[in-house]
Amino acid sequence: MSLLLTNVGSLVTNDPAQGSGGLLGLVQDAAVVVEHGTIAWVGPAAAAPATDERFDAEGRALLPGFVDSHAHLVFAGDRTAEFNARMSGQAYTAGGIRTTVAATRAATDTELDANLARFVGEALRQGTTTIECKSGYGLTVEDEARALRIAAAHTPETTYLGAHVVAPEYADDPAGYVDLVTGEMLDACAPHARWVDVFCENGAFDGDQARAILTAGAKRGLIPRVHANQLSYGPGVQLAVELGAASADHCTHLTDADVAALASGDTVATLLPGAEFSTRAPYPDARRLIDAGATVALSTDCNPGSSFTSSMAFCVAVAVREMGMTPDEAVHAATVGGARALRRTDVGRITVGARADLLLLDAPSHVHLAYRPGVPLTAAVWRAGVREV
Ligand code: NIG
Ligand code: FE
Secondary structure, eight states: OEEEEEEEEEEOOOOTTSTTOTTTTOEEEEEEEEETTEEEEEEEGGGOOOOSEEEEOTTOEEEEOEEEOOBOOOOOSOOHHHHHHHHTTOOOOSTTHHHHHHHHHHSOHHHHHHHHHHHHHHHHHTTEEEEOEEOOSOOSHHHHHHHHHHHHTTOSOEEEEEESSOOGGGTTOHHHHHHHHHTHHHHHHGGGOSEEEEEESTTSBOHHHHHHHHHHHHHTTOEEEEEESSSSOOSHHHHHHHTTOSEEEEOOSOOHHHHHHHHHSSOEEEEOHHHHHHHTOOOOOHHHHHHHTOOEEEOOOBBTTTBOOOOHHHHHHHHHHHSOOOHHHHHHIIIIIHHHHTTOSSSSSOSTTSBOOEEEESSSSTTHHHHSTTOOOEEEEEETTEEOO
């Protein structure tokens, strides 16, 4: 069965060879044909082939579904009180992670699965059709493995983050915890994960520990990604580039050498403005990274502590307003940028052969995502050609 989406006022293909070219490969008055869950044809509406079914986009904007390449969605509990305290002047320390660890350990599998399903559904209704999900609120062999097992039922993009912080039981023996994370816990988690991640930061894991954890994960076939340079300057970004990590995430405190490393390597700089918003921290400088030639992705970092938003549209709006990105750059980073951070070529673009993940906006242009912040602009969402919203 084939479906024609026609009368698309403005189509973001992310293929610079399309339409008027530019970063987004914008095509005006466009149409898209979907067959068997993939894009079969893209071009001007006037030239579209005949199909079984037809959907009239009524002049609105169509873009690839968002690719949220950084989220922490397997958890229980709530940290409203911590957020409230921050908004009264307290600093974010990541110490609250342990509050969520306690609540998550106490939750049943069914509760964790239901929470995760709720967040994935919430994201989908806002146009996110690919989402990554990390463990990291279990911090025991059993709890990390179950988090990944539960996550894997919802997304193939699962990340082993046993190295989120040192588990409370190992507070006096961080080296022992690193041994666990690189040994028995890795054995239990590797079958359920695609990626390995570490929070490389003062108070979490230092450069040597992070290197040991990422290297051990890579030996088991997991591809590294790193929580790097979020709260302070540090070795995370350079380590990520050196190890060929898919992504260095946060990138808030960067030296010129960090920026140069990101610009020279294949490691994507994933920026998470929800975290700076919710911790009242200075935003990362996307302009500096883009001007240097780095590939930038935008993601939500959705988690109950530092960034409790599942809205990619919100991240796009903040990135434009606060991080020096143009609307085109921000939409690019939230779609194909995220796909690059996940090393995916089948999502994040509307090109022949790509998965038919589509977001129709209640707006004539993708620019409205930044121009109309906070407004629910999702008109329809298709994932693999199936209408979901
Ligand atoms: O990416 N930085 C470390 N991890 C999360 C925060 C987790 C939490 O506070 O619960 C982040 O921001
Ligand atoms: Fe994170």
